[in-house]
Amino acid sequence: MTQIVYLNGDFLPIESAKISVLDRGFLFGDGVYEVIPVYGGKPFRLAEHLQRLENSLEGIRMESPxxxxxxxxxFARLVDGTEDQSIYLQVTRGAPPKRDHAFPKNTPPTVFAMCTPIAPIPASGVCAITVPDIRWQWCHIKAITLLANVLQRQQAVDAGCAEAILVRDGQAIEGAASNLFVVSGGTIVTPPKGNDILPGITRDLTVEIAHAxxxxCEERPISLNELRAASEVWVTSSTREILPVVMLDQSPVGDGAPGPVWQRMNSLYQEHKLRLRQGL
Known part of the structure; x- marks a missing residue:
């Protein structure tokens, strides 16, 4: 079955979706993106995702198209069936007539969206490594300029792991493609929002569920020492939900299996998803 995508006002087969070689997303990484999970045919926390998109666009001085x-x-046209899937959308500053670092005038943005299945989440947990955070200073913008994240995630894959946890000035910040949680002394801890982390939608929901x-649950910095001493480590994202890390830098986290706090939080998260599927 041919996948249908959205591009600049048209719905067309993905093989027919083309952009200009002058598109600023292609030339400069000048754009932002969003990933929205879909459960039971319903986009998950859509208002929050679209608000983050607005914030990212504002951060790069673009208006929402x-x-x-x-x-x-x-999204209603792209979502196919009721299986778990995710919407990917991307907005770039468009394709002006010439390449120039300065913002182009009177150039319509490029708007792209597609929907794909979500891969099964490994309930047995994953392993991760720690790496220096080499990214730029505006990580709160969900920009498509992800080369540093790509290199760090590949470093994890090369080590047989699922994620790289980024460390800056002795503090564990977030994953290359996720937010970070630890359980320390029985308390869930996640780094506070700021320019150095992406304000994750799943991160926020996890905090909300814990408080409710x-x-x-605390939002405060996590030192590298606290990360390594934590009884549980998790990473969260729209497509990986709350994912337990059971090995960190080749050493077991806790007893090397998903911990009891994760078990409870994951159960509550799945109940939240079920209510969405049921329209509650």
Whole structure:
């Protein structure tokens, strides 16, 4: 079955979707993106994802090309069935007539969106490594300029791991493609929002669920020493949900298996998803 995608007002087979070689996303990485999970045919926390998109666009001095109702109409056309899937959308500063670092004038943006299945999440946990954070200073913008993240994630893959946890000035910041949580002294801890981390939608929901269920949770810096001494380590993202890390830098986290706090949080997260599927 041919996959249909959205590109600049048209729905067309993915093989027919083309952009100009002068597109600033291609030449400069000048654009932003968003990933929205879909459960039971319903986009998950859509308002929060679209607000983050607006924030990212504002961060690179672009206006949103579409209204919320327009995004909803596009997603409704792209979502296929009720299986778990994710929407990827990308907005770039478009394709001006010549290459120039300065912002072009009167150039319409390039808007692209597609929907793909979500891979199964390994409930047995994954391994991760720690690496120096070599990224830029505006990590709160969900920009498509992801080369540093790509290199660090590949470093993890080369080591047989699923994620790289980034360390800067002795502090564990986040994963190359995820937010970071630890369980320390029975309390869930995640780094606070700021320019050095992406304000993850799944991260925020995890914090909300913990508070709503009386589970101790703090937003504060995590030192590398605290990360290595934690009884549990998790990474969160839209497509990986709450993923337990059971090995870190070739050493077991806790007893080397998903911990009891993760078990409870994952159960509560799945209940939240079920209510969405049921329209509650």
């Amino acid at each position: 579409l209204a919320t109702s327009d995004w909803e109409a596009i 269920n009386g589970i101790p």
